[in-house]
Amino acid sequence: QxxxxxxxxxxxxxxxxxxxxxxxxxxxxxxxxxQVPGKExxxxxxxxxxxxxxxxxxxxxxxxxxxxxxAKNTVYLTMNALKPDDTAVYYCATKKSQTTTWDDWxxxxxxxxxx
Numbered sequence: 001q002x003x004x005x006x007x008x009x010x011x012x013x014x015x016x017x018x019x020x021x022x023x024x025x026x027x028x029x030x031x032x033x034x035q036v037p038g039k040e041x042x043x044x045x046x047x048x049x050x051x052x053x054x055x056x057x058x059x060x061x062x063x064x065x066x067x068x069x070x071a072k073n074t075v076y077l078t079m080n081a082l083k084p085d086d087t088a089v090y091y092c093a094t095k096k097s098q099t100t101t102w103d104d105w106x107x108x109x110x111x112x113x114x115x
């Protein structure tokens with residue numbers, strides 16, 4: 001069962017940009033994660049659906065921005081100045097409450113950055 005729907009992945013040249021989207025409902029917080037060969041799942045960014053708090057992982061600072069559109073029930077991850085090392089499968093996930101871990105996960109969208 002698909003709980004969340006991601007889109008926006010693709011192939012881009014180094015230095016280019018992509019915007020990923022994740023649509024879900026009834027959640028407290030949404031996060032973006034990525035996985036690359038030989039590495040554990042990495043936190044990228046997160047945002048609360050209500051209120052202003054945002055969190056960006058070290059690899060995302062200065063290049064990636066998480067944002068939301070309440071009318072579309074969507075969270076975006078805007079990725080600029082992409083590097084080949086950003087190549088990964090990107091996943092969105094949600095928390096149902098402040099005290100839970102990441103409850104629901106999407107199927108992932110591939111981002112490939114060429115040299």
